[in-house]
Amino acid sequence: MNPLPTDHPQVPTPKVGVCLINLGTPDALDYWSMRRYLGEFLSDQRVVELPKILWQIILQGPILTFRPKKSAAAYRQIWNTELDESPLRTFTREQTEQLRTRLGEEVRVEFAMRYGNPSIPSVLEEMFADGCWKILCVPLYPQYASSTTGSVVDKIGDTLKAMRWQPTIRVSPPFYDDPVYIAQLASSVRRQLAELENEPEILVASFHGVPKEYLLKGDPYHCQCQKAARLLREALGWPEERFRVAFQSRFGPKEWLKPYADELIEELGQSGVKHVAVVSPAFFSDCVETLEEIAIGLEETFQEAGGESLVSLKCLNASDEGMAVIEHIVHQELAGWVE
Numbered sequence: 001m002n003p004l005p006t007d008h009p010q011v012p013t014p015k016v017g018v019c020l021i022n023l024g025t026p027d028a029l030d031y032w033s034m035r036r037y038l039g040e041f042l043s044d045q046r047v048v049e050l051p052k053i054l055w056q057i058i059l060q061g062p063i064l065t066f067r068p069k070k071s072a073a074a075y076r077q078i079w080n081t082e083l084d085e086s087p088l089r090t091f092t093r094e095q096t097e098q099l100r101t102r103l104g105e106e107v108r109v110e111f112a113m114r115y116g117n118p119s120i121p122s123v124l125e126e127m128f129a130d131g132c133w134k135i136l137c138v139p140l141y142p143q144y145a146s147s148t149t150g151s152v153v154d155k156i157g158d159t160l161k162a163m164r165w166q167p168t169i170r171v172s173p174p175f176y177d178d179p180v181y182i183a184q185l186a187s188s189v190r191r192q193l194a195e196l197e198n199e200p201e202i203l204v205a206s207f208h209g210v211p212k213e214y215l216l217k218g219d220p221y222h223c224q225c226q227k228a229a230r231l232l233r234e235a236l237g238w239p240e241e242r243f244r245v246a247f248q249s250r251f252g253p254k255e256w257l258k259p260y261a262d263e264l265i266e267e268l269g270q271s272g273v274k275h276v277a278v279v280s281p282a283f284f285s286d287c288v289e290t291l292e293e294i295a296i297g298l299e300e301t302f303q304e305a306g307g308e309s310l311v312s313l314k315c316l317n318a319s320d321e322g323m324a325v326i327e328h329i330v331h332q333e334l335a336g337w338v339e
Helices: 031-043 052-076 087-103 120-129 146-161 179-194 212-216 221-236 261-270 288-304 320-333
Strands: 015-025 107-116 132-139 168-171 202-208 243-248 275-279 309-312
Touching: 015 031, 015 087, 015 120, 031 052, 031 107, 052 288, 087 107, 087 320, 107 120, 107 146, 120 132, 120 146, 132 146, 132 320, 146 168, 179 221, 179 275, 179 320, 202 221, 202 261, 202 288, 212 221, 221 243, 243 261, 243 288, 261 275, 261 288, 275 288, 288 309
Parallel strands: 015 107, 015 132, 132 168, 202 243, 202 275, 275 309
Antiparallel strands: none
16 A cells, blocks of 8 residues: 555655765767866866966866867777776776675665766766665775865765755765775785786885875875875885885976876986886776876886886776775765665
8 A cells, every 4th residue: 555645756765875986087088078077177176276267267278278189198098998988987887886796785886976977966866866865975085185085075065955855975984094995905916016027126106196285275185195105015014115105197387295206207217226016095996097197107207217117006996805995985884874
């Protein structure tokens, strides 16, 4: 017997949802797809903290005129041609599918991108319409930064503001020093190092950079990166003199967090170091920054400076280690919602 009045809208069965959230990806390699993606990304005032009107004049002019072509060239080198999508979307989908299997039918699992598709609003609205009145959002950023996790929380808030009936939302915290994350990351690094033909003389932990002024304004990202690197080194038992921390992907004329990865790699090559491995603890999933900027770009820099081999270690992705971390976070944050 249906207890609802005959003219009452259908109400879905309540359930719990989990939404894995990653940075984002262009939908395709053409100019306009790249421009849309870059336009959304670089218009976020959490990412570029300049006066909005001034920045939009610069952004809509020279940057979005020329940068899409340059970015497309980088993406083209690492594009998943079989699925016609970026590796980041491929890995995030694989993580989502594996998590569904691990959690079973009791929890609905989806993924969203902060920039590009599927968007956070579209996924959260679809989940809510299906009865997910409690949703755990998991930003796949180990360290907190205003321009990453902070921006995700902003977008979730914008989505909720547009909804009359809102779901209850939880956002998982950064996990840069979580013992499970550190142990699984160390396990992944140890396994990959054992597979190399040449043992690296130096292991570099390369984190995505942010302008130095963000640190001075109180952003904890730099400190969390340094702690994550120290905990990883200790878990590996790697000596301090063979372990370095660097920051990559700087953009624009401002000073960013140092040391810069490209300059450090060049110095290592010039100093006689022949074999280097790079791990990327700020990236849970491989993307253009790891697959193109490090694996291709930094390797060329290293070899031109006199080095022989630079190996970019794979991120956790949907590996057994990666899924152990995601499942741990989800179980921990679903406490009280799911047995």
